[in-house]
Amino acid sequence: MKKSKAFWVFSALALVIYAVVQGLISSGIIDLYYQNILVQMCINIMLAVSLHIVIGITGQFSIGHAGFMAVGAYFSAIATMKLGLPLPVGLALGAGVAALAGLLVGLPTLRLKGDYLAIATLGFAEIIRIIFLNVDYVGGAAGMVVTNMTTWTYAFAGVVITIIVISNFTNSRHGRGAISIREDEIAADAMGINTTYYKVVAFTIGSLFAGLAGAIYAHNFFIIQPTTFNFLKSFDILIYVVLGGLGSLSGSVIAAIFLTMVTAFLANFPETRMIIYSLVLILVMLYRPTGLMGTKEITSLFKFGKKGGTKP
Amino acid sequence: MTSNLLLKAENVGIQFGGLKAVQNVNMYLNQGELVGLIGPNGAGKTTTFNMITGVYQPTVGAITFAGRNLKGLKPYQVTKQGMSRTFQNIRLFKDLSVLDNVKVANHNIAKHSIVSSILRLPSHFSGEAKMEQESIEFLKIFGLDVYKDEMAKNLPYGMQRRLEIARALAAKPKLLLLDEPAAGMNPQETHDLMELIAFIRKEFNLTILLIEHDMHLVMGICERIYVLDHGQLIADGTAEEIRNNPKVIEAYLGEEVTD
Numbered sequence A: 001m002k003k004s005k006a007f008w009v010f011s012a013l014a015l016v017i018y019a020v021v022q023g024l025i026s027s028g029i030i031d032l033y034y035q036n037i038l039v040q041m042c043i044n045i046m047l048a049v050s051l052h053i054v055i056g057i058t059g060q061f062s063i064g065h066a067g068f069m070a071v072g073a074y075f076s077a078i079a080t081m082k083l084g085l086p087l088p089v090g091l092a093l094g095a096g097v098a099a100l101a102g103l104l105v106g107l108p109t110l111r112l113k114g115d116y117l118a119i120a121t122l123g124f125a126e127i128i129r130i131i132f133l134n135v136d137y138v139g140g141a142a143g144m145v146v147t148n149m150t151t152w153t154y155a156f157a158g159v160v161i162t163i164i165v166i167s168n169f170t171n172s173r174h175g176r177g178a179i180s181i182r183e184d185e186i187a188a189d190a191m192g193i194n195t196t197y198y199k200v201v202a203f204t205i206g207s208l209f210a211g212l213a214g215a216i217y218a219h220n221f222f223i224i225q226p227t228t229f230n231f232l233k234s235f236d237i238l239i240y241v242v243l244g245g246l247g248s249l250s251g252s253v254i255a256a257i258f259l260t261m262v263t264a265f266l267a268n269f270p271e272t273r274m275i276i277y278s279l280v281l282i283l284v285m286l287y288r289p290t291g292l293m294g295t296k297e298i299t300s301l302f303k304f305g306k307k308g309g310t311k312p
Numbered sequence B: 001m002t003s004n005l006l007l008k009a010e011n012v013g014i015q016f017g018g019l020k021a022v023q024n025v026n027m028y029l030n031q032g033e034l035v036g037l038i039g040p041n042g043a044g045k046t047t048t049f050n051m052i053t054g055v056y057q058p059t060v061g062a063i064t065f066a067g068r069n070l071k072g073l074k075p076y077q078v079t080k081q082g083m084s085r086t087f088q089n090i091r092l093f094k095d096l097s098v099l100d101n102v103k104v105a106n107h108n109i110a111k112h113s114i115v116s117s118i119l120r121l122p123s124h125f126s127g128e129a130k131m132e133q134e135s136i137e138f139l140k141i142f143g144l145d146v147y148k149d150e151m152a153k154n155l156p157y158g159m160q161r162r163l164e165i166a167r168a169l170a171a172k173p174k175l176l177l178l179d180e181p182a183a184g185m186n187p188q189e190t191h192d193l194m195e196l197i198a199f200i201r202k203e204f205n206l207t208i209l210l211i212e213h214d215m216h217l218v219m220g221i222c223e224r225i226y227v228l229d230h231g232q233l234i235a236d237g238t239a240e241e242i243r244n245n246p247k248v249i250e251a252y253l254g255e256e257v258t259d
Protein backbone atom coordinates (compact mmCIF):
# COMPACT_ATOMS: atom_id res chain seq x y z
CA MET A 1 0.00 0.00 0.00
CA LYS A 2 1.07 3.57 -0.68
CA LYS A 3 0.71 4.54 2.93
CA SER A 4 3.10 1.96 4.26
CA LYS A 5 5.63 3.08 1.66
CA ALA A 6 5.34 6.63 2.99
CA PHE A 7 5.79 5.22 6.48
CA TRP A 8 9.04 3.48 5.55
CA VAL A 9 10.33 6.57 3.78
CA PHE A 10 9.55 8.58 6.89
CA SER A 11 11.25 6.04 9.17
CA ALA A 12 14.36 5.89 7.00
CA LEU A 13 14.53 9.67 6.82
CA ALA A 14 14.14 9.95 10.59
CA LEU A 15 16.91 7.42 11.15
CA VAL A 16 19.26 9.18 8.77
CA ILE A 17 18.63 12.60 10.34
CA TYR A 18 19.10 11.16 13.79
CA ALA A 19 22.30 9.31 12.90
CA VAL A 20 23.84 12.28 11.11
CA VAL A 21 23.08 14.76 13.90
CA GLN A 22 24.14 12.30 16.59
CA GLY A 23 27.37 11.71 14.68
CA LEU A 24 28.02 15.44 14.45
CA ILE A 25 27.32 15.85 18.16
CA SER A 26 29.62 12.97 19.17
CA SER A 27 32.43 14.29 16.98
CA GLY A 28 32.02 17.72 18.51
CA ILE A 29 31.10 19.51 15.28
CA ILE A 30 27.75 20.53 16.73
CA ASP A 31 28.52 22.29 19.98
CA LEU A 32 26.25 22.78 22.97
CA TYR A 33 24.82 26.01 21.58
CA TYR A 34 23.62 24.43 18.36
CA GLN A 35 22.58 21.30 20.21
CA ASN A 36 20.30 23.45 22.29
CA ILE A 37 18.80 25.02 19.18
CA LEU A 38 18.14 21.57 17.76
CA VAL A 39 16.37 20.48 20.93
CA GLN A 40 14.39 23.71 20.89
CA MET A 41 13.45 22.97 17.31
CA CYS A 42 12.23 19.50 18.26
CA ILE A 43 10.15 20.95 21.08
CA ASN A 44 8.61 23.51 18.74
CA ILE A 45 7.82 20.85 16.15
CA MET A 46 6.04 18.82 18.81
CA LEU A 47 4.08 21.87 19.91
CA ALA A 48 3.17 22.71 16.32
CA VAL A 49 2.05 19.20 15.42
CA SER A 50 0.10 18.82 18.66
CA LEU A 51 -1.83 22.01 17.95
CA HIS A 52 -2.23 21.00 14.31
CA ILE A 53 -4.43 18.05 15.32
CA VAL A 54 -6.74 20.44 17.19
CA ILE A 55 -6.88 23.39 14.79
CA GLY A 56 -5.73 21.99 11.45
CA ILE A 57 -7.45 18.62 11.61
CA THR A 58 -10.49 19.11 13.82
CA GLY A 59 -10.97 22.80 13.10
CA GLN A 60 -11.29 23.82 16.75
CA PHE A 61 -9.72 27.19 17.29
CA SER A 62 -7.85 26.68 20.54
CA ILE A 63 -5.31 29.33 21.50
CA GLY A 64 -4.27 28.22 24.97
CA HIS A 65 -1.81 25.54 23.98
CA ALA A 66 0.98 26.86 26.21
CA GLY A 67 -1.20 25.94 29.19
CA PHE A 68 -0.85 22.24 28.43
CA MET A 69 2.84 22.70 27.80
CA ALA A 70 3.09 24.25 31.28
CA VAL A 71 1.23 21.33 32.85
CA GLY A 72 3.62 18.88 31.20
CA ALA A 73 6.65 20.92 32.21
CA TYR A 74 5.70 21.34 35.85
CA PHE A 75 4.40 17.83 36.50
CA SER A 76 7.41 16.19 34.89
CA ALA A 77 9.70 18.45 36.91
CA ILE A 78 7.86 17.56 40.09
CA ALA A 79 8.31 13.88 39.23
CA THR A 80 12.04 14.10 38.62
CA MET A 81 13.05 16.86 41.04
CA LYS A 82 10.70 16.39 44.00
CA LEU A 83 9.92 12.70 43.77
CA GLY A 84 13.26 11.57 42.38
CA LEU A 85 11.70 9.55 39.56
CA PRO A 86 13.70 8.78 36.42
CA LEU A 87 13.36 11.12 33.44
CA PRO A 88 11.31 8.78 31.19
CA VAL A 89 8.78 8.37 33.98
CA GLY A 90 8.73 12.13 34.45
CA LEU A 91 8.10 12.70 30.74
CA ALA A 92 5.30 10.14 30.69
CA LEU A 93 3.74 11.66 33.80
CA GLY A 94 3.93 15.20 32.45
CA ALA A 95 2.33 14.12 29.18
CA GLY A 96 -0.31 12.07 31.01
CA VAL A 97 -1.36 14.88 33.35
CA ALA A 98 -1.48 17.30 30.41
CA ALA A 99 -3.75 14.86 28.55
CA LEU A 100 -5.99 14.65 31.60
CA ALA A 101 -6.09 18.45 31.76
CA GLY A 102 -6.97 18.47 28.05
CA LEU A 103 -9.83 16.06 28.68
CA LEU A 104 -11.17 18.10 31.59
CA VAL A 105 -10.90 21.41 29.75
CA GLY A 106 -12.11 19.99 26.46
CA LEU A 107 -15.30 18.36 27.70
CA PRO A 108 -17.09 21.59 28.63
CA THR A 109 -15.37 24.05 26.27
CA LEU A 110 -15.52 22.12 23.00
CA ARG A 111 -19.27 22.62 22.97
CA LEU A 112 -18.47 26.26 22.36
CA LYS A 113 -17.89 27.54 18.85
CA GLY A 114 -15.31 29.79 17.24
CA ASP A 115 -14.51 32.88 19.26
CA TYR A 116 -15.99 31.48 22.44
CA LEU A 117 -13.77 28.42 22.33
CA ALA A 118 -10.72 30.59 21.66
CA ILE A 119 -11.48 32.78 24.67
CA ALA A 120 -12.17 29.79 26.92
CA THR A 121 -8.91 28.04 26.02
CA LEU A 122 -6.94 31.25 26.40
CA GLY A 123 -8.55 31.73 29.80
CA PHE A 124 -7.66 28.20 30.83
CA ALA A 125 -4.01 28.70 29.90
CA GLU A 126 -3.86 31.88 31.97
CA ILE A 127 -5.48 30.13 34.94
CA ILE A 128 -2.89 27.35 34.78
CA ARG A 129 -0.10 29.88 34.64
CA ILE A 130 -1.46 31.82 37.57
CA ILE A 131 -1.83 28.64 39.62
CA PHE A 132 1.84 27.78 39.09
CA LEU A 133 2.70 31.39 39.81
CA ASN A 134 1.10 31.13 43.23
CA VAL A 135 2.10 27.69 44.38
CA ASP A 136 5.23 27.85 46.53
CA TYR A 137 5.83 24.12 46.14
CA VAL A 138 6.90 24.76 42.53
CA GLY A 139 8.74 27.98 43.28
CA GLY A 140 6.09 30.60 42.44
CA ALA A 141 7.22 33.47 40.23
CA ALA A 142 10.90 32.70 40.81
CA GLY A 143 10.39 29.37 39.13
CA MET A 144 11.56 25.86 39.77
CA VAL A 145 15.09 24.62 39.38
CA VAL A 146 15.32 21.61 37.09
CA THR A 147 18.43 19.63 36.21
CA ASN A 148 19.32 19.56 32.55
CA MET A 149 18.62 15.97 31.55
CA THR A 150 17.17 15.96 28.06
CA THR A 151 19.37 15.18 25.14
CA TRP A 152 18.96 15.43 21.42
CA THR A 153 17.96 11.76 21.51
CA TYR A 154 15.00 12.37 23.83
CA ALA A 155 13.87 15.40 21.87
CA PHE A 156 14.11 13.67 18.52
CA ALA A 157 12.34 10.55 19.78
CA GLY A 158 9.59 12.86 21.05
CA VAL A 159 9.18 14.38 17.59
CA VAL A 160 9.08 10.99 15.88
CA ILE A 161 6.47 9.61 18.26
CA THR A 162 4.36 12.76 18.00
CA ILE A 163 4.38 12.69 14.21
CA ILE A 164 3.69 8.96 13.94
CA VAL A 165 0.81 9.00 16.40
CA ILE A 166 -0.85 12.09 14.98
CA SER A 167 -0.37 11.11 11.37
CA ASN A 168 -1.64 7.57 12.03
CA PHE A 169 -4.65 9.01 13.79
CA THR A 170 -5.29 11.40 10.91
CA ASN A 171 -5.07 8.72 8.26
CA SER A 172 -7.75 6.51 9.70
CA ARG A 173 -11.51 6.50 10.04
CA HIS A 174 -11.03 8.46 13.26
CA GLY A 175 -9.00 11.16 11.56
CA ARG A 176 -11.54 11.43 8.77
CA GLY A 177 -14.22 11.83 11.43
CA ALA A 178 -12.23 14.69 12.95
CA ILE A 179 -11.57 16.30 9.56
CA SER A 180 -15.24 16.09 8.65
CA ILE A 181 -15.97 18.26 11.70
CA ARG A 182 -13.54 20.86 10.39
CA GLU A 183 -15.14 20.70 6.95
CA ASP A 184 -18.79 20.84 7.99
CA GLU A 185 -19.89 20.02 11.47
CA ILE A 186 -23.59 19.72 10.65
CA ALA A 187 -22.94 17.32 7.78
CA ALA A 188 -20.49 15.30 9.89
CA ASP A 189 -23.12 14.91 12.57
CA ALA A 190 -25.71 13.91 9.98
CA MET A 191 -23.37 11.23 8.62
CA GLY A 192 -23.16 9.53 12.00
CA ILE A 193 -19.99 11.12 13.39
CA ASN A 194 -20.10 11.74 17.13
CA THR A 195 -18.65 15.21 16.82
CA THR A 196 -18.23 15.95 20.52
CA TYR A 197 -16.36 12.69 21.02
CA TYR A 198 -13.87 13.36 18.23
CA LYS A 199 -13.32 16.95 19.28
CA VAL A 200 -12.48 15.83 22.79
CA VAL A 201 -10.27 12.98 21.54
CA ALA A 202 -8.30 15.28 19.23
CA PHE A 203 -7.99 17.89 21.97
CA THR A 204 -6.77 15.28 24.46
CA ILE A 205 -4.18 13.87 22.04
CA GLY A 206 -3.03 17.42 21.27
CA SER A 207 -2.72 18.20 24.98
CA LEU A 208 -0.79 14.99 25.59
CA PHE A 209 1.92 15.92 23.10
CA ALA A 210 1.99 19.55 24.18
CA GLY A 211 2.59 18.14 27.66
CA LEU A 212 5.38 15.91 26.39
CA ALA A 213 6.96 18.90 24.65
CA GLY A 214 6.68 20.85 27.90
CA ALA A 215 8.25 18.00 29.85
CA ILE A 216 11.21 17.82 27.49
CA TYR A 217 11.48 21.60 27.60
CA ALA A 218 11.54 21.60 31.41
CA HIS A 219 14.56 19.33 31.45
CA ASN A 220 16.43 21.17 28.74
CA PHE A 221 17.09 24.29 30.76
CA PHE A 222 17.97 24.89 34.37
CA ILE A 223 14.78 26.56 35.44
CA ILE A 224 11.13 26.75 34.49
CA GLN A 225 9.08 29.84 35.20
CA PRO A 226 5.38 30.55 34.76
CA THR A 227 6.03 33.55 32.49
CA THR A 228 7.49 31.23 29.83
CA PHE A 229 4.04 29.76 29.32
CA ASN A 230 2.13 33.00 28.86
CA PHE A 231 -0.20 33.81 25.98
CA LEU A 232 2.68 34.92 23.77
CA LYS A 233 3.93 31.33 23.84
CA SER A 234 0.45 30.15 22.82
CA PHE A 235 0.55 32.60 19.92
CA ASP A 236 3.97 31.36 18.86
CA ILE A 237 2.55 27.87 18.54
CA LEU A 238 -0.52 29.16 16.76
CA ILE A 239 1.69 30.93 14.24
CA TYR A 240 3.48 27.66 13.33
CA VAL A 241 0.17 26.05 12.52
CA VAL A 242 -1.30 28.97 10.60
CA LEU A 243 1.90 29.70 8.71
CA GLY A 244 2.37 26.05 7.78
CA GLY A 245 -1.15 25.83 6.42
CA LEU A 246 -4.19 24.77 8.43
CA GLY A 247 -4.59 21.05 7.91
CA SER A 248 -1.02 20.28 6.83
CA LEU A 249 1.13 18.35 9.29
CA SER A 250 4.26 18.75 7.20
CA GLY A 251 3.46 22.45 6.82
CA SER A 252 3.39 22.95 10.58
CA VAL A 253 6.68 21.05 10.91
CA ILE A 254 8.34 23.22 8.26
CA ALA A 255 7.01 26.40 9.84
CA ALA A 256 8.26 25.33 13.27
CA ILE A 257 11.72 24.60 11.89
CA PHE A 258 11.84 27.87 9.96
CA LEU A 259 10.68 30.06 12.82
CA THR A 260 12.97 28.35 15.32
CA MET A 261 15.87 29.27 13.06
CA VAL A 262 14.62 32.83 12.73
CA THR A 263 14.41 33.05 16.50
CA ALA A 264 17.90 31.61 16.89
CA PHE A 265 19.40 34.11 14.45
CA LEU A 266 17.68 36.95 16.22
CA ALA A 267 18.64 35.70 19.68
CA ASN A 268 20.55 38.91 20.34
CA PHE A 269 17.66 41.11 19.27
CA PRO A 270 14.65 39.59 21.01
CA GLU A 271 12.53 42.71 20.36
CA THR A 272 12.82 42.28 16.61
CA ARG A 273 11.58 38.71 16.75
CA MET A 274 7.94 39.63 17.17
CA ILE A 275 8.26 42.18 14.37
CA ILE A 276 9.73 39.60 11.99
CA TYR A 277 7.07 37.09 13.03
CA SER A 278 4.33 39.59 12.34
CA LEU A 279 5.82 40.56 9.00
CA VAL A 280 6.16 36.95 7.91
CA LEU A 281 2.59 36.31 8.94
CA ILE A 282 1.26 39.36 7.11
CA LEU A 283 3.18 38.43 3.96
CA VAL A 284 1.93 34.87 4.05
CA MET A 285 -1.65 35.98 4.63
CA LEU A 286 -1.38 38.40 1.70
CA TYR A 287 0.27 36.09 -0.79
CA ARG A 288 -0.65 32.63 0.47
CA PRO A 289 -3.69 32.95 2.70
CA THR A 290 -3.94 29.19 3.12
CA GLY A 291 -0.46 29.01 4.62
CA LEU A 292 2.67 27.54 3.09
CA MET A 293 1.16 24.14 2.35
CA GLY A 294 -2.59 24.76 2.38
CA THR A 295 -4.16 21.49 3.47
CA LYS A 296 -1.67 19.50 1.39
CA GLU A 297 1.10 17.31 2.73
CA ILE A 298 4.64 17.41 1.46
CA THR A 299 4.30 13.80 0.27
CA SER A 300 1.65 14.87 -2.24
CA LEU A 301 4.19 17.09 -3.99
CA PHE A 302 6.08 13.99 -5.06
CA LYS A 303 3.08 12.21 -6.45
CA PHE A 304 1.97 12.44 -10.02
CA GLY A 305 -1.56 13.35 -10.97
CA LYS A 306 -4.08 15.14 -8.86
CA LYS A 307 -4.37 14.09 -5.26
CA GLY A 308 -6.16 15.56 -2.32
CA GLY A 309 -7.29 14.78 1.19
CA THR A 310 -6.17 11.85 3.29
CA LYS A 311 -4.96 8.57 1.88
CA PRO A 312 -5.53 5.22 3.52
CA MET B 1 -51.60 1.25 11.04
CA THR B 2 -49.87 -1.70 9.51
CA SER B 3 -46.80 -3.30 11.01
CA ASN B 4 -44.50 -2.04 8.28
CA LEU B 5 -44.77 1.51 9.56
CA LEU B 6 -41.30 3.06 9.56
CA LEU B 7 -41.66 6.70 10.48
CA LYS B 8 -44.43 8.44 12.30
CA ALA B 9 -44.71 12.11 13.22
CA GLU B 10 -47.54 12.98 15.58
CA ASN B 11 -48.64 16.54 16.06
CA VAL B 12 -45.12 17.77 15.52
CA GLY B 13 -44.37 21.46 15.73
CA ILE B 14 -41.52 23.85 16.34
CA GLN B 15 -41.31 27.47 17.27
CA PHE B 16 -38.36 29.81 16.70
CA GLY B 17 -38.87 32.71 19.06
CA GLY B 18 -42.33 33.90 18.18
CA LEU B 19 -42.43 32.20 14.79
CA LYS B 20 -44.32 28.93 14.57
CA ALA B 21 -42.32 27.49 11.68
CA VAL B 22 -44.11 24.15 11.69
CA GLN B 23 -47.32 23.18 13.44
CA ASN B 24 -49.46 20.08 13.92
CA VAL B 25 -47.69 17.95 11.40
CA ASN B 26 -48.94 14.38 11.27
CA MET B 27 -47.29 12.12 8.79
CA TYR B 28 -46.27 8.52 8.39
CA LEU B 29 -44.08 6.52 6.06
CA ASN B 30 -44.43 2.82 5.43
CA GLN B 31 -41.45 0.70 4.62
CA GLY B 32 -40.51 0.92 0.97
CA GLU B 33 -42.59 3.96 0.13
CA LEU B 34 -41.37 6.92 -1.87
CA VAL B 35 -43.19 9.92 -0.50
CA GLY B 36 -42.96 13.54 -1.57
CA LEU B 37 -43.02 16.59 0.66
CA ILE B 38 -43.84 19.72 -1.27
CA GLY B 39 -44.80 23.28 -0.57
CA PRO B 40 -43.95 26.84 -1.46
CA ASN B 41 -40.84 28.68 -0.21
CA GLY B 42 -40.60 28.92 3.53
CA ALA B 43 -43.40 26.41 4.07
CA GLY B 44 -41.35 24.46 6.62
CA LYS B 45 -40.13 21.50 4.56
CA THR B 46 -36.48 21.71 5.53
CA THR B 47 -37.47 22.45 9.12
CA THR B 48 -39.51 19.24 9.14
CA PHE B 49 -36.42 17.34 7.91
CA ASN B 50 -34.35 18.95 10.60
CA MET B 51 -36.79 17.79 13.24
CA ILE B 52 -36.88 14.24 11.91
CA THR B 53 -33.09 14.02 11.76
CA GLY B 54 -32.46 15.51 15.20
CA VAL B 55 -30.96 18.83 14.10
CA TYR B 56 -33.87 20.53 15.86
CA GLN B 57 -35.89 19.10 18.73
CA PRO B 58 -39.61 19.65 18.09
CA THR B 59 -41.19 21.91 20.69
CA VAL B 60 -44.32 19.76 20.61
CA GLY B 61 -45.24 16.33 19.33
CA ALA B 62 -43.39 13.06 18.92
CA ILE B 63 -41.46 11.39 16.14
CA THR B 64 -41.03 7.64 16.14
CA PHE B 65 -38.73 5.76 13.82
CA ALA B 66 -38.82 1.97 13.56
CA GLY B 67 -40.79 1.91 16.79
CA ARG B 68 -38.39 4.10 18.71
CA ASN B 69 -39.11 7.60 19.96
CA LEU B 70 -36.41 9.93 18.65
CA LYS B 71 -36.85 12.50 21.37
CA GLY B 72 -33.54 13.82 22.66
CA LEU B 73 -31.37 11.97 20.15
CA LYS B 74 -28.60 13.91 18.49
CA PRO B 75 -28.29 13.81 14.70
CA TYR B 76 -25.50 11.23 14.71
CA GLN B 77 -27.58 8.99 16.97
CA VAL B 78 -30.57 9.34 14.69
CA THR B 79 -28.34 8.43 11.76
CA LYS B 80 -27.26 5.28 13.56
CA GLN B 81 -30.92 4.32 13.94
CA GLY B 82 -30.99 4.01 10.18
CA MET B 83 -31.76 7.24 8.43
CA SER B 84 -29.65 9.71 6.56
CA ARG B 85 -30.14 12.78 4.48
CA THR B 86 -28.88 15.23 1.93
CA PHE B 87 -28.94 18.99 2.29
CA GLN B 88 -30.71 21.63 0.29
CA ASN B 89 -27.55 23.73 0.07
CA ILE B 90 -24.91 21.12 -0.60
CA ARG B 91 -22.84 20.33 2.46
CA LEU B 92 -19.98 18.21 1.22
CA PHE B 93 -16.62 17.96 2.96
CA LYS B 94 -15.10 20.25 0.36
CA ASP B 95 -11.42 19.74 1.04
CA LEU B 96 -11.70 15.97 1.27
CA SER B 97 -11.49 13.68 -1.72
CA VAL B 98 -14.66 12.29 -3.22
CA LEU B 99 -13.75 8.88 -1.84
CA ASP B 100 -13.11 10.23 1.64
CA ASN B 101 -16.47 11.99 1.64
CA VAL B 102 -18.14 8.63 1.28
CA LYS B 103 -15.77 7.02 3.76
CA VAL B 104 -16.80 9.47 6.46
CA ALA B 105 -20.35 8.25 6.15
CA ASN B 106 -19.03 4.68 6.18
CA HIS B 107 -17.47 5.41 9.55
CA ASN B 108 -19.57 2.99 11.53
CA ILE B 109 -19.22 -0.08 9.31
CA ALA B 110 -15.68 -0.59 10.60
CA LYS B 111 -15.04 -1.04 14.28
CA HIS B 112 -11.29 -0.61 14.70
CA SER B 113 -10.41 1.53 17.69
CA ILE B 114 -8.29 4.68 17.87
CA VAL B 115 -5.50 2.73 19.54
CA SER B 116 -5.44 0.11 16.79
CA SER B 117 -5.23 2.87 14.19
CA ILE B 118 -2.40 4.63 16.00
CA LEU B 119 -0.48 1.37 16.44
CA ARG B 120 -1.46 0.24 12.94
CA LEU B 121 -2.73 -3.12 14.20
CA PRO B 122 -4.16 -5.62 11.71
CA SER B 123 -7.73 -4.60 12.61
CA HIS B 124 -6.92 -1.09 11.35
CA PHE B 125 -5.86 -2.35 7.94
CA SER B 126 -8.75 -4.77 7.53
CA GLY B 127 -11.25 -2.15 8.70
CA GLU B 128 -9.89 0.54 6.40
CA ALA B 129 -9.78 -1.87 3.46
CA LYS B 130 -13.41 -2.78 4.02
CA MET B 131 -14.39 0.90 4.13
CA GLU B 132 -12.45 1.64 0.98
CA GLN B 133 -13.99 -1.24 -0.91
CA GLU B 134 -17.56 -0.42 0.12
CA SER B 135 -17.12 3.28 -0.55
CA ILE B 136 -15.91 2.60 -4.07
CA GLU B 137 -18.97 0.44 -4.68
CA PHE B 138 -21.18 3.38 -3.76
CA LEU B 139 -19.20 5.70 -6.00
CA LYS B 140 -19.58 3.31 -8.91
CA ILE B 141 -23.35 3.32 -8.64
CA PHE B 142 -23.30 7.07 -9.05
CA GLY B 143 -20.66 7.10 -11.76
CA LEU B 144 -18.34 8.94 -9.41
CA ASP B 145 -15.57 6.37 -9.13
CA VAL B 146 -13.55 8.10 -11.85
CA TYR B 147 -13.43 11.18 -9.64
CA LYS B 148 -12.50 9.35 -6.46
CA ASP B 149 -9.26 11.24 -5.78
CA GLU B 150 -10.63 14.62 -6.81
CA MET B 151 -11.43 17.08 -4.05
CA ALA B 152 -15.17 17.33 -3.59
CA LYS B 153 -15.15 21.08 -4.18
CA ASN B 154 -13.73 20.56 -7.67
CA LEU B 155 -16.64 18.45 -8.88
CA PRO B 156 -19.18 19.94 -11.27
CA TYR B 157 -22.37 21.00 -9.53
CA GLY B 158 -24.51 18.09 -10.66
CA MET B 159 -21.86 15.62 -9.55
CA GLN B 160 -21.70 17.28 -6.14
CA ARG B 161 -25.41 16.66 -5.73
CA ARG B 162 -24.89 13.03 -6.69
CA LEU B 163 -22.00 12.69 -4.28
CA GLU B 164 -24.21 13.93 -1.47
CA ILE B 165 -26.66 11.14 -2.19
CA ALA B 166 -23.84 8.57 -2.46
CA ARG B 167 -22.54 9.75 0.88
CA ALA B 168 -25.96 9.56 2.49
CA LEU B 169 -26.37 6.02 1.18
CA ALA B 170 -23.03 4.99 2.63
CA ALA B 171 -24.45 5.66 6.09
CA LYS B 172 -26.65 2.60 5.46
CA PRO B 173 -30.06 4.16 5.91
CA LYS B 174 -33.41 2.44 5.89
CA LEU B 175 -34.92 5.85 5.37
CA LEU B 176 -33.32 8.34 3.02
CA LEU B 177 -34.34 11.99 3.20
CA LEU B 178 -33.55 14.06 0.14
CA ASP B 179 -33.87 17.84 0.38
CA GLU B 180 -34.40 19.21 -3.14
CA PRO B 181 -31.85 16.89 -4.76
CA ALA B 182 -32.57 18.30 -8.21
CA ALA B 183 -32.24 21.96 -7.26
CA GLY B 184 -30.21 23.82 -9.84
CA MET B 185 -30.06 20.92 -12.27
CA ASN B 186 -31.09 21.11 -15.88
CA PRO B 187 -34.02 18.98 -17.14
CA GLN B 188 -31.76 16.22 -18.46
CA GLU B 189 -29.78 15.98 -15.21
CA THR B 190 -33.02 16.02 -13.25
CA HIS B 191 -34.44 13.21 -15.32
CA ASP B 192 -31.30 11.09 -14.84
CA LEU B 193 -31.33 11.79 -11.15
CA MET B 194 -34.92 10.67 -10.76
CA GLU B 195 -34.09 7.42 -12.52
CA LEU B 196 -31.15 6.96 -10.23
CA ILE B 197 -33.31 7.53 -7.18
CA ALA B 198 -35.76 4.93 -8.41
CA PHE B 199 -32.85 2.54 -8.94
CA ILE B 200 -31.23 2.90 -5.52
CA ARG B 201 -34.60 2.65 -3.89
CA LYS B 202 -35.05 -0.85 -5.34
CA GLU B 203 -31.43 -1.87 -4.97
CA PHE B 204 -31.15 -0.92 -1.31
CA ASN B 205 -34.74 -1.47 -0.25
CA LEU B 206 -35.06 2.13 0.76
CA THR B 207 -37.88 4.20 2.04
CA ILE B 208 -37.52 7.72 0.70
CA LEU B 209 -38.91 11.06 1.73
CA LEU B 210 -38.27 13.58 -1.00
CA ILE B 211 -38.59 17.33 -0.69
CA GLU B 212 -39.13 19.01 -3.96
CA HIS B 213 -40.11 22.51 -4.76
CA ASP B 214 -41.30 21.57 -8.21
CA MET B 215 -44.69 19.91 -7.93
CA HIS B 216 -44.66 18.30 -11.37
CA LEU B 217 -41.42 16.52 -10.73
CA VAL B 218 -42.66 14.91 -7.54
CA MET B 219 -45.92 13.87 -9.12
CA GLY B 220 -43.97 11.70 -11.54
CA ILE B 221 -42.28 9.45 -9.05
CA CYS B 222 -43.93 9.65 -5.63
CA GLU B 223 -46.67 7.30 -4.48
CA ARG B 224 -47.96 9.73 -1.95
CA ILE B 225 -47.43 13.41 -1.36
CA TYR B 226 -47.67 15.68 1.65
CA VAL B 227 -48.18 19.37 1.07
CA LEU B 228 -47.00 21.96 3.56
CA ASP B 229 -47.94 25.59 3.51
CA HIS B 230 -47.11 28.17 6.16
CA GLY B 231 -45.91 25.43 8.47
CA GLN B 232 -49.04 23.33 8.26
CA LEU B 233 -49.98 20.25 6.30
CA ILE B 234 -52.72 21.32 3.96
CA ALA B 235 -53.10 18.10 2.02
CA ASP B 236 -51.90 14.59 1.55
CA GLY B 237 -52.67 11.89 -0.95
CA THR B 238 -51.78 10.54 -4.35
CA ALA B 239 -50.49 12.76 -7.09
CA GLU B 240 -53.95 12.81 -8.66
CA GLU B 241 -55.61 13.88 -5.42
CA ILE B 242 -53.03 16.56 -4.78
CA ARG B 243 -53.26 17.93 -8.29
CA ASN B 244 -56.96 18.56 -7.93
CA ASN B 245 -56.92 19.79 -4.36
CA PRO B 246 -58.14 23.40 -4.30
CA LYS B 247 -56.06 24.28 -1.22
CA VAL B 248 -52.91 23.15 -2.97
CA ILE B 249 -53.72 25.05 -6.10
CA GLU B 250 -54.34 28.12 -4.01
CA ALA B 251 -51.08 27.76 -2.08
CA TYR B 252 -49.08 27.45 -5.25
CA LEU B 253 -50.99 30.19 -7.04
CA GLY B 254 -50.46 32.45 -4.05
CA GLU B 255 -46.79 31.81 -4.33
CA GLU B 256 -46.64 32.55 -8.01
CA VAL B 257 -48.20 35.92 -7.40
CA THR B 258 -45.60 36.86 -4.80
CA ASP B 259 -42.69 35.31 -6.69
Ligand SMILES: Nc1ncnc2c1ncn2[C@@H]1O[C@H](COP(=O)(O)OP(=O)(O)OP(=O)(O)O)[C@@H](O)[C@H]1O
Pocket: B016, B019, B021, B039, B040, B041, B042, B043, B044, B045, B046, B047, B048, B088, B213
Ligand atom coordinates in the same frame (compact mmCIF):
# COMPACT_ATOMS: atom_id res chain seq x y z
N1 LIG C 1 -33.11 28.16 12.83
C1 LIG C 1 -34.14 28.95 12.52
N2 LIG C 1 -34.39 30.05 13.22
C2 LIG C 1 -35.43 30.86 12.92
N3 LIG C 1 -36.27 30.65 11.91
C3 LIG C 1 -36.08 29.56 11.14
C4 LIG C 1 -35.01 28.66 11.40
N4 LIG C 1 -35.06 27.65 10.49
C5 LIG C 1 -36.09 27.93 9.70
N5 LIG C 1 -36.73 29.06 10.09
C6 LIG C 1 -37.92 29.65 9.48
O1 LIG C 1 -38.88 28.63 9.33
C7 LIG C 1 -39.62 28.80 8.14
C8 LIG C 1 -39.58 27.55 7.31
O2 LIG C 1 -38.30 27.41 6.72
P1 LIG C 1 -37.84 26.15 5.90
O3 LIG C 1 -36.42 26.32 5.59
O4 LIG C 1 -38.24 24.93 6.62
O5 LIG C 1 -38.69 26.29 4.57
P2 LIG C 1 -38.70 25.38 3.29
O6 LIG C 1 -40.08 24.85 3.14
O7 LIG C 1 -37.60 24.39 3.34
O8 LIG C 1 -38.45 26.44 2.16
P3 LIG C 1 -37.56 26.43 0.83
O9 LIG C 1 -38.41 25.90 -0.26
O10 LIG C 1 -37.22 27.85 0.62
O11 LIG C 1 -36.38 25.59 1.13
C9 LIG C 1 -39.05 30.02 7.43
O12 LIG C 1 -39.84 31.13 7.75
C10 LIG C 1 -37.67 30.16 8.06
O13 LIG C 1 -37.24 31.49 8.05
Ligand SMILES: [Mg+2]
Pocket: B045, B046, B047, B088
Ligand atom coordinates in the same frame (compact mmCIF):
# COMPACT_ATOMS: atom_id res chain seq x y z
MG1 LIG D 1 -35.90 24.06 2.34
